[in-house]
Amino acid sequence: MNIQLPPNKKIYFASDFHLGAPNHATSRKREDRIVQWLETIKHDAAHIFLMGDLFDFWFEFKSVVPKGFVRFLGKLAQLSDEGIPITVFTGNHDMWMFGYFEQELGIVVNRKPATYTVGKERFYLAHGDGLGPGDKVYQFLKKVFENRFFHWVFRTVHPDFGNWVATTWSSKSRHHNTTGEEDFRGEDEWLWQYAKEIEAKTHHNYYIFGHRHLPLELEVAENSKYINIGEWINYYTYGVYDGKKMELVKFGKK
Numbered sequence: 001m002n003i004q005l006p007p008n009k010k011i012y013f014a015s016d017f018h019l020g021a022p023n024h025a026t027s028r029k030r031e032d033r034i035v036q037w038l039e040t041i042k043h044d045a046a047h048i049f050l051m052g053d054l055f056d057f058w059f060e061f062k063s064v065v066p067k068g069f070v071r072f073l074g075k076l077a078q079l080s081d082e083g084i085p086i087t088v089f090t091g092n093h094d095m096w097m098f099g100y101f102e103q104e105l106g107i108v109v110n111r112k113p114a115t116y117t118v119g120k121e122r123f124y125l126a127h128g129d130g131l132g133p134g135d136k137v138y139q140f141l142k143k144v145f146e147n148r149f150f151h152w153v154f155r156t157v158h159p160d161f162g163n164w165v166a167t168t169w170s171s172k173s174r175h176h177n178t179t180g181e182e183d184f185r186g187e188d189e190w191l192w193q194y195a196k197e198i199e200a201k202t203h204h205n206y207y208i209f210g211h212r213h214l215p216l217e218l219e220v221a222e223n224s225k226y227i228n229i230g231e232w233i234n235y236y237t238y239g240v241y242d243g244k245k246m247e248l249v250k251f252g253k254k
Contacts, residue, residue, distance in 0.1 A: 015210025
């Protein structure tokens with residue numbers, strides 16, 4: 001997909017808000033901060049990419065969506081109504097989006113990695129879950145979670161009970177996955193390895209992921225970088241491309 005970047009406009013990337021975690025009060029403060037960030041970038045945003053795990057858990061029933069997050073969703077609706085394109089990549093905590101974002105907010109939802117071209121630069125975008133070497137257990141579970149039969153079974157459960165089960169699992173999963181997350185793993189950074197595998201086949205200037213939670217900017221090859229845009233629980237980082245360079249930025253003070 002080609003994106004036209006007008007003069008003085010920018011493309012923004014953010015990921016892993018994990019709204020809902022670890023409790024309502026803390027999540028609400030984070031939500032306010034995210035809404036503030038969206039308000040500050042709307043004047044020059046040509047496109048906003050939200051790279052997954054916006055919620056600590058999200059599952060859409062046919063007539064029910066998770067309670068809360070109205071300020072965040074309202075801001076997305078406002079920006080979309082004002083003509084700012086927004087694309088969401090589903091993550092491992094919020095892969096169960098089934099049309100609400102498209103129908104109510106006018107937002108494009110991607111479930112798979114995608115390549116975008118901006119001018120002469122090529123961007124490879126994905127949340128990052130299930131990519132790269134290792135984590136075979138999760139790769140199997142992801143296939144189960146994406147299966148339509150699983151969706152049907154989950155919908156037969158009352159939303160209150162289903163959400164309780166899912167949020168409990170989500171919390172444990174997040175705690176497990178974030179243990180030692182601030183430790184740089186060198187050549188064992190699996191998304192960095194994955195970017196190198198893709199680059200060996202097809203050139204991209206930037207590989208942009210979330211999921212890892214640790215803000216990173218690493219060279220993949222000549223004129224090719226892997227950038228992990230971090231998260232909004234500890235780092236409050238996001239990516240911005242102005243047509244000349246891509247950089248990681250921290251929003252406000254911690």
